[in-house]
Amino acid sequence: MRASNADRERTIDVLKAGYAEGRLGHAEYEQRMGRAHQAQTYGELHALVADLPQGPMAVPPPSPQQYPQPYQAVAVPRTFLPPPPRTNNSAVGALICGVLIPFYGLTAVPAVILGHKARAEIRRTGEKGDGMAMAGIVLGWLTIGLGALAVVALVMLGTGGA
Structure with a gap:
């Protein structure tokens, strides 16, 4: 050829x-x-x-008897690919605590703490799970804020609104 x-x-x-x-x-x-x-x-x-x-x-x-074959892409074996990024365990914990808030109101504080901890770890290590951590933080702070409003409302009602 x-x-x-x-x-x-x-x-x-x-x-x-x-x-x-x-x-x-x-x-x-x-x-x-x-x-x-x-x-x-x-x-x-x-x-x-x-x-x-x-x-x-x-x-x-x-x-002599072989004709050129069209190029065929060969998949890279998984052995040579970098491992996929892991999901941060603290982010998973923050999301679970956030989801459990309606059943156990006390999980709001751990959701916020785990969420902030997870976001710091994710920035440092490049793991996945930032959305889960943020969901835990938002749910936790919403519950804490609503709880604080409820306490203020109860105090105002208990003192006669004056």
Whole structure:
């Protein structure tokens, strides 16, 4: 199969890397570079770099009966992907305390404390869960505010409003 200019450039890059790493002497490097510029087929290019490490962009050996296949993306194995960010445990606790407020009014204070603690940890570590922490804070402060208003109202009613 006939080689393109891009194929010749990739081969030249492999030759340059081989020369820079000391795998090729100057005379051999110059000779191979000249042959790379004149090469017409994949076979000629492959012969120039067959004894050199070619990295991830290796030129495949030619096969007369094989036609080039369209590029197919290969999924990266999960082993090489970074782990997904964890959800902050304090944020989960803040949300749970916030949701439990209607049943146990005393969970408003822990919801606020855990929510603020979680937001600080999330900023420091990059974990997920900022929305849960904020929901716990909002529910907690709303309950505390409504409780304070109720106490003030009861005091005002108990003193006769004067």
